[in-house]
Amino acid sequence: MTFTPLIARDELVEGQAQQVRLEGRVLAVVLLGSDVYVLSDRCSHEEFSLALGEVDIDDKTIECERHGALFSLETGAAVTFPATQPVEAYATRQVNGVVEVDLP
Known part of the structure; x- marks a missing residue:
């Protein structure tokens, strides 16, 4: 795995998606x-930004604002219709207050 710095952790707001x-x-x-x-910040159903959607803290899902499809934050799996295909989920780690991501 090769991790790349993505964003400072303190720039993130709990329970809100941010596009980077x-x-x-x-x-x-x-x-x-x-x-x-x-x-990946694109709904697999219609290429709409997931970062605009609501996050469910308890279920660890994010909702596509356009048609309501839910995706697992942990795996990227499509949880509800109309989406049937997953979105890419990436491994992360935190080093000295910086979020790093493994992009293949």
Whole structure:
């Protein structure tokens, strides 16, 4: 794994998705407690930004604002219709207050 610095942890707001661009990719970044989740920021159903959607802290999902599809923050799996395909989920770690992501 090769981790790349993404964002300072203190720039993230608990339970809110934030769009971050890195190495030509658009990512949705979510802080939940001590964990940070990073997904591709495009709904697999209609290419809409997931970072605009609501985060469910208890279920660890993010909702596509356009049609209501839910995706797992942990795996990127599509949890509800109309989405049936997952979005990419990336491994993260935190080093000295900086969130790093492993982009293949």
